[in-house]
Amino acid sequence: MTLSDQPPAAALVFQALLQYGPLSRAEVGRRTGLTPGAVTKVVTPLMADGWISELGRPATERGTGRPATLIAVCAERALFVGVKVTGEELIGVLTDLTAQSLASRRVRIDSRDVGTVVLAIARLVEELRTAAGSRSLHGIGVTISGDVDSQVGTVQYSPFLNWRRVPLAQLVEFAVGTPTIIENDVRALTVAEQWFGAGAGLSTFALVTVGAGIGAGLSIGGRVVSGAHGVAGEVGHLPVSGADRVCTCGNTGCVEAVASTHAIIEQCRQATGGLHLNMDDAVNLAHEGDLAVREVFTRAGHAVGLSLACIANLIGPERIIISGEGVASYDLFADHIRRGFLDHAFGAAAECDLVVRPLPFEEWARGGAAIAAQRVFAPDK
Structure with missing residues (x-):
């Protein structure tokens, strides 16, 4: 029996245990809104099929003083592989059902040709499968930058791979x-981040990544949304910069056209005349006090701050997490991000907590594994 064969209430119970467990049955009921009888009806077959188990150590029920047995997800019940695809490499992780990493690998890709990348993914998965021993994989989650329709499994457009x-x-x-x-x-x-990161336990939060692109993930009412057409969170293409730089999407004035890694490098090259300048060079020049280069980071920070304010004004999140490879140079535009945010966040939206959280690509790959695991118990998500 699979979790998808279970009634909808099973998904509620399972997700509560993944995010907050181990829990007593009563606490499961409080977190899901299910009656004690409904919790028992759901838990019994899940325990019989090995998806959850009793831990055998009692907890004290809130307000009663009575001991209660905790139940938890059986992490070893299923294995998953998550793969993060970039323009230069694949990052893969093998995880258990709770998306805890058991093994990881990185491999370079010499070509962005679709067939070559698919073959490289297959080889990477096989390496990680070997690390699992005789146990089989339950699912694979592949994550990629761009317009992705997860419902039909199609990359509609990925500018960095030109797919x-x-x-x-x-x-x-x-x-x-x-x-x-x-x-x-x-x-x-x-x-x-919703399962085990800085968004755990929050009803509404946003994750904004700054790097090769500028993107956002939106968790509203405990659900990560993709929108009717799969492009919810494309804050990198908000026209907020007031600049005439052309974006990868073909439009002008996008946040990404000013604040992405490529955009920052291009602007610094123009400002200094250094045709071969890279991001490390730009950061060093800015730290050394080069005013023209620092102005590039100032504009980038302002544009990102405006995009954060747009998110705060639209969905009123409790927290916005800022991540991505671009946060390595966050100190250069942190003040400008916060100033742009505070100047344009409306009313109580300005109280939104801004958290900077550098995350390696292995964590992005874990997200792919988490997506694959999520589909096991909530196939319609």
């Missing part, structure tokens, strides 16, 4: 022989 309408989930599943789901990488990372 359009690629049925990636089907291709990987055929190559590997394991159920595969694909998702936008930022949304997958948002699920990871």
Whole structure:
């Protein structure tokens, strides 16, 4: 029996145990809104099939003083692989049902050709499968930057790979022989943060990533949303900068056209005349006091701050988490991000907690595994 065969209440119970467990049955009921009888009806078959178990150590029920046995997800019940795809490499992790990492690998990719990348993913999964010993994989989650329709398993457009309408989930599943789901990488990372990161326990929060692109994942009412067309959270393409720089999407004035890593490098090259300047060079020049370069980071910080204010004004999150490879140079535009945010956040939206959280790409890959695990107990998410 699979979790998807269980009634909808099973998904509520399972997700509560994943995010907050171990819990007593009564606490499960309080967190899910289910009656004690409904909790028992759901828990009994899940225990019989090995998805959850009793820990055998009592807890004291809130307000009663009576001991209660805790129940928890059986982490070893299923294994998953998450893969983060970049333009230069694949990052893979093997996880258990709670998305705890058991093994990880990184491999370079020499070509962005779809067939080459799919073959590289298959080889990476096989390496991680070997690390699992004789145990089989339950699912694979592949995360990729761009416009991803996870429901049909298609990469509609990924500018960094120059892919359009690629049925990636089907291709990987055929190559590997394991159920595969694909998702936008930022949304997958948002699920990871919701389960075990800085978003755990929050009803509404946002994750904004700053780096090769500018993206956002939105968790509203405990659910990470993708929107009707799968592009919710594309804050990098908000026209807020007031600049005439052309974005990768073809429009002008996008946040990404000013604040992405590529945009910052281009602007610093123009400001200094250094045609071969890279991001490390730009950061060093800014720290050394180069005014023209510092102005580039100032504009970038202002644009990002405006995008954060837009998010705060639209959904009223409790917290906005700022991550991505760009936060390595966060000190150069932190003040400008906060100033831009505070100047444009409306009313109580300005009270939103801003948290900077550097995360390696292994955490993004864990997000892919979490997405795959989530589909086991909540197939409609």
